[in-house]
Amino acid sequence: MxxxxxxxxxxxxxxxxxxxxxxxxxxxxxxxxxxxxxIAAVLGxxxxxxxxxxxxxxxxxxxxxSSLVAVRLAYRHFRYEVTEHGLYVARGRFWRRQxxxxxxxxxxxxxxxxxxxxxxxLVAVQVSTASxxxxxxxxxxxxxxxxxxxxxxARRAELEEGT
Amino acid sequence: MSGQELGGRLHPxxxxxxxxxxxxxxxxxxAALLLSAGTKVLVPLLVTALLVGVPxxxxxxxxxxxxVAGGRLELHSGVVGRKVRTIPLDRLRGVDxxxxxxxxxxxxxxxxxxxxxxxxxRAELSLAxxxxxxxxxLREALLGRARGVEEEEPGPRRLYRASPGLLALGGITxxxxxxxPAAIVxxxxxxxxxxxxxxxxxxxxxxxxxxxxDPVLIGLLxxxxxxxxxxxxxxxxxxxxxxxxxxxxxxxxxxxxGLLTRRLVQLDRDRIRGADVRDTPLRRPFGxxxxxxxxxxxxxxxxxxxxxxxTHAAAAAALLRSxxxxxxxxxxxxxxHPPAARTxxxxxxxxxxxxxxxxxxxxxxxWAIAAAALLTASAVVLALDRYRQLGHGFDGRRxxxxxxxxxxxxxxxxxxxxxxxxxxxxxxQRRAGLxxxxxxxxxxxxxxxxLDLGEEQAAELVARLEPRILAPLVASREAGRxxx
Numbered sequence: 001m002x003x004x005x006x007x008x009x010x011x012x013x014x015x016x017x018x019x020x021x022x023x024x025x026x027x028x029x030x031x032x033x034x035x036x037x038x039i040a041a042v043l044g045x046x047x048x049x050x051x052x053x054x055x056x057x058x059x060x061x062x063x064x065x066s067s068l069v070a071v072r073l074a075y076r077h078f079r080y081e082v083t084e085h086g087l088y089v090a091r092g093r094f095w096r097r098q099x100x101x102x103x104x105x106x107x108x109x110x111x112x113x114x115x116x117x118x119x120x121x122l123v124a125v126q127v128s129t130a131s132x133x134x135x136x137x138x139x140x141x142x143x144x145x146x147x148x149x150x151x152x153x154a155r156r157a158e159l160e161e162g163t
Numbered sequence: 164m165s166g167q168e169l170g171g172r173l174h175p176x177x178x179x180x181x182x183x184x185x186x187x188x189x190x191x192x193x194a195a196l197l198l199s200a201g202t203k204v205l206v207p208l209l210v211t212a213l214l215v216g217v218p219x220x221x222x223x224x225x226x227x228x229x230x231v232a233g234g235r236l237e238l239h240s241g242v243v244g245r246k247v248r249t250i251p252l253d254r255l256r257g258v259d260x261x262x263x264x265x266x267x268x269x270x271x272x273x274x275x276x277x278x279x280x281x282x283x284x285r286a287e288l289s290l291a292x293x294x295x296x297x298x299x300x301l302r303e304a305l306l307g308r309a310r311g312v313e314e315e316e317p318g319p320r321r322l323y324r325a326s327p328g329l330l331a332l333g334g335i336t337x338x339x340x341x342x343x344p345a346a347i348v349x350x351x352x353x354x355x356x357x358x359x360x361x362x363x364x365x366x367x368x369x370x371x372x373x374x375x376x377d378p379v380l381i382g383l384l385x386x387x388x389x390x391x392x393x394x395x396x397x398x399x400x401x402x403x404x405x406x407x408x409x410x411x412x413x414x415x416x417x418x419x420x421g422l423l424t425r426r427l428v429q430l431d432r433d434r435i436r437g438a439d440v441r442d443t444p445l446r447r448p449f450g451x452x453x454x455x456x457x458x459x460x461x462x463x464x465x466x467x468x469x470x471x472x473x474t475h476a477a478a479a480a481a482l483l484r485s486x487x488x489x490x491x492x493x494x495x496x497x498x499x500h501p502p503a504a505r506t507x508x509x510x511x512x513x514x515x516x517x518x519x520x521x522x523x524x525x526x527x528x529x530w531a532i533a534a535a536a537l538l539t540a541s542a543v544v545l546a547l548d549r550y551r552q553l554g555h556g557f558d559g560r561r562x563x564x565x566x567x568x569x570x571x572x573x574x575x576x577x578x579x580x581x582x583x584x585x586x587x588x589x590x591x592q593r594r595a596g597l598x599x600x601x602x603x604x605x606x607x608x609x610x611x612x613x614l615d616l617g618e619e620q621a622a623e624l625v626a627r628l629e630p631r632i633l634a635p636l637v638a639s640r641e642a643g644r645x646x647x
């Protein structure tokens with residue numbers, strides 16, 4: 001560990017949000033496997049039906065379980081913090097990524113919320129810099145927390161402007 | 164604000180250039196018509212095109228005016244709809260003068276005005292052709308505001324001038340042409356598709372019939388091809404960078420280059436936040452390298468920030484110091500990265516190479532086995548060199564980074580120019596105690612990274628790099644030792 005972990009976690013509801021997303025994707029996969037198996041069975045290709053059904057079913061279970069685990073890990077390891085001089089975000093359990101954007105370098109702060117995210121009462125905060133690769137996105141915060149974060153970032157960016 | 168006022172229109176001969184643009188647009192359809200329908204259709208068509216095109220060009224010339232007044236540059240244009248573009252002079256990033264071969268025959272210059280539009284995106288205006296003297300006056304009026312009185316005093320200082328021999332050597336050793344064969348093949352195939360009457364097919368058949376079978380002849384042909392590539396590379400470098408001259412007037416660097424098309428590019432000195440020195444394995448024995456400035460905010464146009472296309476190492480160091488007084492010497496030793504980084508480079512290249520050896524052995528094709536073995540050997544050599552080139556150094560003001568092998572890049576930069584810092588580690592890196600530190604510069608200047616730093620090195624470097632911003636974030640184990 002080179003840098004300490006940032007102080008704040010994102011909203012716990014993000015776990016449910018991501019789980020819904022992951023389950024939807026898994027359900028689509030399951031439906032595809034079921035359709036393919038049915039078609040093979042109807043056409044009388046018993047071996048193919050078994051192969052598709054078993055292979056697809058196994059894939060379905062693996063994808064489902066691993067995406068549920070991935071959601072838990074992504075939630076637990078996404079942390080952010082507004083420090084005195086910068087915004088600090090860490091993410092990822094295996095492929096770890098820590099980004100720091102100095103307040104003086106901040107260009108825009110956007111809050112966005114898709115329909116599903118809004119249904120959870122959450123918004124996403126996007127921070128952009130002059131570099132496309134240097135942007136930061138915090139995926140799920142409650143509206144008041146996000147508003148507070150945006151105000152704080154704007155205030156600090158203004159303070160740092162002269163330095 | 165000196166309040167200089169200036170106005171005018173393009174040089175009358177610009178009509179020719181405007182008309183040429185129309186011709187250029189209609190050239191391909193016209194050629195297609197000529198091939199398919201013959202001259203009977205083409206002649207009336209050409210006459211119509213001339214009757215419409217020339218007045219249109221004249222009209223578009225007469226409607227185009229530029230004006231510098233009240234701290235603004237205005238461009239009026241438009242044949243059907245009128246358009247006025249206005250740019251405040253304090254938004255100007257630079258004024259470039261270019262002269263294509265045709266421009267130079269007519270004694271004209273193309274003026275490109277580069278401006279920072281709101282929100283960080285860039286707008287660009289261009290004046291297709293003005294006379295040399297108009298261009299000079301326009302540039303003075305556009306940029307003169309910042310120059311003030313001292314401008315008259317000392318003449319510009321020459322920092323670099325390319326000699327033809329060095330340019331030719333630079334072209335031959337650039338190794339960029341290694342990428343060219345694929346492009347040429349693609350181009351030829353595209354062209355062949357467009358040619359009528361299966362000319363390409365017949366040519367290929369004819370070539371296949373006469374294809375040499377004699378190994379000596381094949382060898383000679385290959386040697387000839389290599390020689391041709393080398394000559395083309397040298398000629399290309401000479402053409403583009405002929406008489407490359409870099410001058411310094413204290414505030415701005417002015418680079419001019421090109422044999423047929425002469426380009427003049429200006430770069431504000433205080434935009435320069437660092438520099439890159441690039442070379443290749445072919446260049447290293449000669450001790451030559453290319454030097455480019457790191458100048459965020461300057462449009463990433465090819466060669467726009469070039470300080471020297473080819474120069475000797477000692478001259479490169481001197482050039483760097485005169486452009487960025489804090490720049491470290493590119494030849495100075497850098498801190499090597501831990502041996503685990505070498506293992507990682509090998510681990511990442513070897514599997515694919517060894518797989519090819521296994522595949523070739525299983526297939527039992529002798530020449531494939533030899534090729535795969537050669538591939539593996541060169542992968543190992545490359546991986547070892549990629550590790551040997553890795554290095555970093557920080558003297559408190561400038562960060563120096565080195566990496567790459569076939570295209571080696573040494574960079575020095577002011578960490579304050581970074582718009583974001585990033586630390587990454589994959590599971591494999593963490594097992595080996597490594598991580599990668601990236602500084603994002605943005606605004607067209609890209610990112611610079613230190614690949615596979617040791618964790619201890621990274622913690623120390625991060626704490627010293629930006630003591631205010633990064634040091635407080637360093638985990639307590641390292642912070643306990645005190646930063647730096």
